Amino acid sequence: MSQAVLAEVLAVTQRIVDRSRASRAAYLARCERAQQELGPLRGMSCANLAHGYAALPSDDKLKLRVEHAPNLGIVTAYNDMLSAHQPYERYPAVIREAARAVGGVAQVAGGVPAMCDGITQGNAGMELSLFSRDAIAMGTAVALSHNTFDAALMLGVCDKIVPGLLMGALQFGHLPIVFAPAGPMATGLSNKEKARVRQLYATGQVGRDALLEAECAAYHGAGTCTFYGTANSNQFLMEIMGLHMPGSAFVHPDSGLRDPLTAAAAQRALALIARGDAYTPLAKIVDERAIVNAMVGLLATGGSTNHTIHLVAMARAAGILIDWNDFDCLSAITPLLARVYPNGSADVNHFHAAGGVAYVIAQLLDAGLLHEDVQTVAGPGLKRYTEEPVMNDGVLRWRAGPATSGDESVLAPASAPFSPEGGLRLMAGNVGRGVIKVSAVADEHRVVEAPARVFDSQEALQAAFEAGELDRDVVAVVRFQGPNANGMPELHRLTPALGALQDAGRKVALVTDGRMSGASGKVPAVIHVGPEALAGGPLARVRDGDVIRVDALAGTLDLVGDAATQADFAGRVPAAAPVDEFTRFSMGRGLFGLFRRHARAAEEGGSALDLSEADALAPAVQTASAVAQ
CATH class of the missing domain: 3.50.30.80 (IlvD/EDD C-terminal domain-like)
Structure with missing residues (x-):
């Protein structure tokens, strides 16, 4: 049984509420107005509708025209170069069938770019990485701008992709929106051994052949890379924020649970539409309490430093202002419960088998470190996320998650953490x-x-x-x-x-x-x-x-x-930045000059976009006035 939320957590939450009062109120008012005035099909002409329905199978077309069935938009980051996103190739078919089973229709609304930091690391393309997040947010907005959808399903996993999808989706905060992950690849060469070979290569003790052999043994199949970097931190955050179906973050792509969980996500999104009796728009899920829960979860698991930028930007997209002081205050009271590479030798498959997300959330709730009284896509309250999915006679069900860690070298109880402070x-x-x-x-x-x-x-x-x-x-x-x-x-x-x-x-x-x-x-x-x-x-x-x-x-x-x-x-006179016109424009970098010129400081999310009223009501502290690009 969870206890009352600790005073320190409440104090940080209240500080965020107070800081965000004007921008959050303006954002919610905008979402309310959008629901009233811009809901699906309102004011849309017959020609508009015909374009949107033209390529649908006749049965789906009939459902939308005559039965006014709900329509689910799919925004996908699929490509088959990224191991984490390759499984999404077959998701639309699963989602369409799941929607039809509950009287709905599903369409791929649009695709967004998805680049791999593992490929571009240390190379020119990496300079597009952070701003690919903004491009993804814009792509999400373009996909949903057709305004023919009652709800949406977001398909994305990796580093900038999930933050970008959420930043874009929050521009449509009046819609119910669910995120559907793809899961990690099977365990290969241990992360510790991979790091050892990399270091040997850096010091000239092994050659490129040995390095490539180790890398291919580590990254060897479909699914997310198995260390606890930004991609897997994304999945943990979507779960603790209540945007996944419970327990879906780290289920392997080929598990018998994966397709049922994806189908359940589609059907749940349709159950939350405004025309139903359980209307749950995204704007009501992503509130100050959910953002604090995300920060606590990130700290308790030693998650990615990238989220000191991404989570700030995601929050701003909902009219919520957080900063590094908030992370620091929460870190001081949040115990470190997970040892997953790079702060341990285990990978996310080991983490999942030891109890995973359900165990961590249960421990944090019991310690008073999370807000339980939040809204989620699974319904009211975070307790649902202490459960794990199972197949029972061919039917997807949920059961209570483990009460004890399956491996205390990987997952520790809050009463005996690896460290009394977050990472x-x-x-x-x-x-x-x-x-x-x-x-x-x-x-x-x-x-x-x-x-x-x-x-x-x-x-x-x-x-x-x-x-x-x-x-x-x-x-x-x-x-x-x-x-x-x-x-x-x-x-x-x-x-x-x-x-x-x-x-x-x-x-x-x-x-x-x-x-x-x-x-x-x-x-x-x-x-x-x-x-x-x-x-x-x-x-x-x-x-x-x-x-x-x-x-x-x-x-x-x-x-x-x-x-x-x-x-x-x-x-001292500040040093001047090196100037290289080739570097500035090659590999598509010139196309991102607008983003560079207008990007806010890292502590403000590093985005160049007007994410919400927060950007108008809380001007950036760092300007780009000295930038001449």
């Missing part, structure tokens, strides 16, 4: 303001004070490592990697080199205005540092040899020195 910390000082993920960082590496070596690109750092120039205690500063500069690519490719230095006994840290992967791990990395260097932030004034102190225990990030040193630092 994320706010860092602030005279070098800027950023975040650090400490759940995978050993205690002895959480404080690093060393001379800086400054780089304007990740390639420059890699070259210095290969030349042996970093074989010492060092704080590597990689700047001009923020949203305004180059789209804020992830810098996870630097992890093997920095990890090798740390393993050699060097004190090592990374400080950057860029991102790390959702799998950022054992090397302390202060990321998303703002204001970013291109906007004249302090990183643009750091020089080689400056002594930087990264103190994850105290939450400080400072250039250290006497008064004269500090005065010199404050008075």
Whole structure:
């Protein structure tokens, strides 16, 4: 039985409510007006309808024309290059049949782009990654703009795709909307062994053939990558926010449960429409309590640092304003319950088998760390998400989830957590303001004070490592990697080199205005540092040899020195960003110049879109006035 919500959780929630009062009220009013004035088919001419129905099978066409059956829109991120999205190829057929079984119709409303950070990592295409989220949000809006749907089903899994789908879907917050995942691939080469081979390759101890063999053994089939990065953090968040059918996040694509869960999601979306008696629009599910639940769940599982950007943007799309102080306050009271790679050796299949989402939510409810009184697609209350799906005589049912962990080396009870605090910390000082993920960082590496070596690109750092120039205690500063500069690519490719230095006994840290992967791990990395260097932030004034102190225990990030040193630092002219016209326009990067020029700061979600009234009522603190792109 869950206890009352802790006072600290209530205080953070109330602070968010107060901060968001005007923008949230305006957003809800807009959604209410949309339901009254823009509901499906209202004011639509016969020619409009004929275009929308033209390609349907005759039976479906008849249902819509004569019986006024509800119509379910499908927005899909399917492509068969992404292992996580390849299973979606057959989903529309499953969804159509499920809709017909309850008297409805389903149509693919549109597709959205889905890129793979695992492929583009360290390459030019990665500079499109963050803003692909905005493009996905826009694509979702285009798909639903036809206004012929009573509800919608979102098909997406990976890094920017789920945040983008939700940001777009929230523009149609008057509609019921359900997310349907595809599940993780089967376990292959362990993440620990994969990381070991990567590090051996970085130090020249094995060749490319050995590296490729290890990578192919790790990534080997359909489904999400099995480490707990951004993609799997997405799935956990959709579940704890009540946007999945309970227990569906980590069911394997080929499990006998997957198709029934997808069919159930379609039928549930149709059960929640305005013409029914259980009307549940998306705007009423994604509220301040759901956002706090998402933050707590992310922290309790050591989830992706990318969500200090994505979750902020998703919240803003619902008129809700959160910041890194909220994450930091919640992290201080949220126990770490999961050890899944990169903050452990297990993968998400092991996590799921040990009790998974249902166990974590039950533990957090019992500890008073979650709001139980939320609305979900499964009905009122988060308790439904302590259940797990099973097939019983060919029928999908739910039963109580496990009361105890199946493996306490992977999932710990809230009474005896791996750590009393969550895996994320706010860092602030005279070098800027950023975040650090400490759940995978050993205690002895959480404080690093060393001379800086400054780089304007990740390639420059890699070259210095290969030349042996970093074989010492060092704080590597990689700047001009923020949203305004180059789209804020992830810098996870630097992890093997920095990890090798740390393993050699060097004190090592990374400080950057860029991102790390959702799998950022054992090397302390202060990321998303703002204001970013291109906007004249302090990183643009750091020089080689400056002594930087990264103190994850105290939450400080400072250039250290006497008064004269500090005065010199404050008075320096910021360095200019490197200019390369080829880099700026090649690989489609020129098409994203508009996004770069208008992107908000990372702490405000890094989006260039007007997501909701929150953007008009809470202007960005970081401007792009210094950007000339």
